[in-house]
Amino acid sequence: MSMQPVPEAITATLIPDAKRMNYLPATFGRYFMRGESLVYGWMRRLSKDYSGGFWHYYSLSNGGHYMAPEMGDSRLAVLVDGNGFEGNLSADAAGIVASLFALNQLTHEAKGEAQDHLIEQYYKLVEFATTHPESGAICRAID
Numbered sequence: 001m002s003m004q005p006v007p008e009a010i011t012a013t014l015i016p017d018a019k020r021m022n023y024l025p026a027t028f029g030r031y032f033m034r035g036e037s038l039v040y041g042w043m044r045r046l047s048k049d050y051s052g053g054f055w056h057y058y059s060l061s062n063g064g065h066y067m068a069p070e071m072g073d074s075r076l077a078v079l080v081d082g083n084g085f086e087g088n089l090s091a092d093a094a095g096i097v098a099s100l101f102a103l104n105q106l107t108h109e110a111k112g113e114a115q116d117h118l119i120e121q122y123y124k125l126v127e128f129a130t131t132h133p134e135s136g137a138i139c140r141a142i143d
Contacts, residue, residue: 008061010128015057023057027065029117031106038102039067039095046098046141047076055095064124068095078141085141093134097141100125 015023028035043050054070071091078089078097089097103122110118129138 011061012058029114042098042101049076060128062124066099068092087137
C-alpha cells in the first residue's frame with residue numbers, strides 16, 4: 001500500500017508596511033498601477049458596502065498574492081451581475097474575489113511574458129481560494 005503525500009496547506013502572510021512597495025510589482029508585474037486600480041474598481045462594482053479605505057496586501061506560500069480591504073469583522077454584500085451571485089462575504093473573501101476579477105481582466109490586456117505572469121498569479125490565487133473558509137462563496141462569485 002503506497003501512501004499519497006498530503007499536500008501542504010497554502011498560507012497567506014500579511015505584507016509588513018516596510019515591504020508594501022514591492023507587493024504590487026510582484027503581483028501585477030509592469031501593470032502594477034493598472035492592477036491596483038482594477039482591484040479597487042472591481043470592489044466598488046461588486047459591493048455597494050465598500051467605500052474605500054486602507055487595503056492589506058497578502059503573499060501566499062504558493063507564490064500568489066491578493067489584496068483585501070481593512071474592514072475588521074465587517075461583511076460585504078457582494079453582487080456579481082455577470083453570473084447572478086449574491087452573498088455576504090468577509091472583507092478578506094471579497095478582496096480575493098476583487099483580486100481575481102482584476103487579474104482576469106489584466107490577462108486579457110497584457111501580452112507575452114507579462115501575460116504569462118498574470119495568468120500564473122491568477123491560478124495561484126484560485127488554488128488558495130479553494131482552501132479558504134469561504135471557498136464555496138468565492139468560487140460561486142467568480143464562476
